[in-house]
Amino acid sequence: MTAVATPPRVIASRPELLTDRSTHYCPGCGHGIIHRLLAEVLEELELAPRTIAVAPVGCAVFAYDYLQLDWVEAPHGRAPAVATGIRRVRPDSFVLTYQGDGDLAAIGTAEIIHAAGRGELITAIFVNNGIYGMTGGQMAPTTLLGQHTTSTPTGREAGAAGFPIPMTEMLAILPGVTYAARGSVSDPPHIGKTKAMIKRACKAQLDGAGFAIVEILSNCPVGWGMTAVESMEHLSEVEKVYPLGVLVDRSAPARQPAAAEGA
């Protein structure tokens, strides 16, 4: 017996930034995928040692149990204001918020719009699964028309409950926003594109260009009343209301007033 065993070739492994534990997320939930993407990007850009992350209120508040970074909890919706305070006093830090759609598109609209309006050098990861997952599946501002939730038991009807709010499109028109894009975790090709968006949004902060946001369409199998596979397939319906792609990518800083034409 003289054969030498060849070591197995590693083709995939857990990013070191992710803790080696199972998450509290429901089976099939997209948060796990997004956590991994974020971990990969932070590792590739070697940002973890100077990252200060802001946790939301909602399912993802426990992100600090899975991503080994410095974290602070923000009150519901206030993460962009908290991130502003951090980034202003620690200009060498890398600051990101991780927010759901209830957090960012309902209770925290003022904070996200004004952080974007000021062009704060922060990166917002906006997970849109169209529902309040943690509280049991109520309507979110992003819930689709007709969608059944525990607070729209007969389906969201615009006359009573208003229309879905396209937050990222609204933010993209602000000059302080340097990068705004929408991805999805519906299948591996989309996941790959979403990772590239996250990376670009992180680099925008490093370049000092301005505020960057990536909206990520994700699923909530339990809240949607679907199996994990059904919920992933259903994302194609969600993508019709919230089109994927880069909404704005201003590579140059938009901080100086434009010079008068012909002057």
Added chain:
Amino acid sequence: MTATVERAPTEGATGSKRSRILMKGNEAIAEAAIQAGCDAYFGYPITPQAELLEWMARRMPELGRVFVQAESELGAINMGLGAAATGARVLVSSSSPGMSLMAEAMSYMAGSQTPIVLVNVMRGGPGLGSIGPSQSDYFQAVKGHGHGDYKVPVLAPASIGEAVELVATAFELAERYRTPVILLADGILGQAMEPIEPQFRHPPRQEFDWALTGADGRPPRVLRSLHLLPERLEEHNNVLQAKFREIARNEVRWAGEQLEDADLAVVAYGTAARIAHSAMRKARQEGIRVGLFRPITLWPFPEPQLRELASRPTAMLVVELSAGQMVEDVRLAVEGRCPVAFHGRTGGMLPTPDEVLAELRRLDATVRAGGAT
């Protein structure tokens, strides 16, 4: 606006002229915070504290420090939360309606033990109320401010000079006990101008083993108030409560005047104590032996000291710019040992010294007659 005034050396002084500067309360508080090493200020315009924000808008960028005018008081206090989470020395200021909006983040900071100093230049309430001076936020400040089981130290200056001193104290307490601290002023203290001795204190810096600076070569740190398991949250609350008991033991501050021979004590803080002081002097001229008990920390409340005072044959008159808030804590402190009367005005109206004097005469007559108030 500042102007320098020279005060003639008093007899027995060292002989050197002491330089004093005339400053508006809001501006003096702002400058005291700057001198105390404030790294960042976040605010939102509201009367009667707007000059504080304006002073910071000019001075902080001059010094290369952080100033942000936020989109709301919610924005301001949460920017404060973020900056303070990194270990920075942070000041946030507002007035009554803005303080209501800040209550949410104050609760989070009490829970996650994040130090910050918050100035409330109180105005008349409830609701939009008035922009006149008031002390109607006593309950809000001393009973915790936001939701949940917590207290924060509350410092109540009675002069602009004392406010300057207490700003430095506020930063020290905030960092020593990892807690928000409220400086409770009112519209008069914010708007009036008084000569002050520019003796600003500069509390020394310390390293914090909890501050978020990036997990570089050390384990990650998390500042949180969420503890979903009841056992864990109770354990956390027990830690907080032990800290509150320690603060109550160590940090009570109060001032007394002419209490030694007093038959009656006026209990008042802040601007109300200035009015009570004038009334006390008038009463003494009439032969009514009145002393002044002035809480400087409203929490921790000088409870043992008041109780001791009440053990002597005396009665107390509480004077407030409110419908009667601190008076409840005075009654709890004295536990029925002596009669406690109350006089207050609201809405931006002030009690005059003569009004307070009339109450003192009435109380004096009642006590002499051996009756209850």
